[in-house]
Amino acid sequence: MKASAMARSEAHANEAWSRYMLDLVRATCLSRHVLSSDDVFALADSDAAAPTTHDTRAFGPVMRRAALLGYCKRTNYTVCSVRESNHYRPIAVWESLICRQEAA
Numbered sequence: 001m002k003a004s005a006m007a008r009s010e011a012h013a014n015e016a017w018s019r020y021m022l023d024l025v026r027a028t029c030l031s032r033h034v035l036s037s038d039d040v041f042a043l044a045d046s047d048a049a050a051p052t053t054h055d056t057r058a059f060g061p062v063m064r065r066a067a068l069l070g071y072c073k074r075t076n077y078t079v080c081s082v083r084e085s086n087h088y089r090p091i092a093v094w095e096s097l098i099c100r101q102e103a104a
Contacts, residue, residue, distance in 0.1 A: 013053045013054075013055070013058035014051055014052065014053040014054070016051040017051040017052060017053040018053070018061070018062055020044070020051050021040065021044065022065060022066060024044055025040050025062060025063065025066040025072070026066065026098075028040050028043065029066070029072050029094075029096040029097070029098050029099060030098055030099060031099065031100070031101060032101070033095065033096055033101065033103065034094065034095055034096065035072065035093070036079055036092065036093055036094065037059055037092070038079075038081055038083055038086075038091065040059075041059075041083060056085070063094065070097055071096070071097060071098055072094040072095060072096050072098075073094065073095050074092050074093075074094055075093045077092075077093040078090035078091060078092055078093060079091060079093055
C-alpha cells in the first residue's frame with residue numbers, strides 16, 4: 001500500500017522539483033552527519049527560484065532515491081518536524097554516508 005502511494009506521488013511530481021530536491025539532499029548529506037527532511041526543505045524554502053510541485057509527499061521517493069544512491073540511510077530515530085505544513089509530526093532522521101565535515 002505505502003509503496004504504491006509513493007509510486008503515485010513520484011509519478012505525478014514535477015520532475016524538475018524532484019531533481020532539485022535530490023541535489024539538495026546530496027548537498028545536505030555532504031555537509032551534515034545527520035539530517036531530516038526539514039533541513040532539505042529549509043534550503044529549498046530559502047531559494048526563491050526553486051521549482052515547486054503540487055504535493056510535497058513526493059519527497060519520500062526523493063529520499064528513497066538518495067538512499068539507493070548511497071547518500072544516506074534512514075536511522076531508527078525521529079524528530080518532530082518544525083514545519084507547520086507537517087503539523088509538527090515525527091519525521092525520520094537520516095545518517096549521511098558522504099559527509100565531508102569533521103565529527104563534532
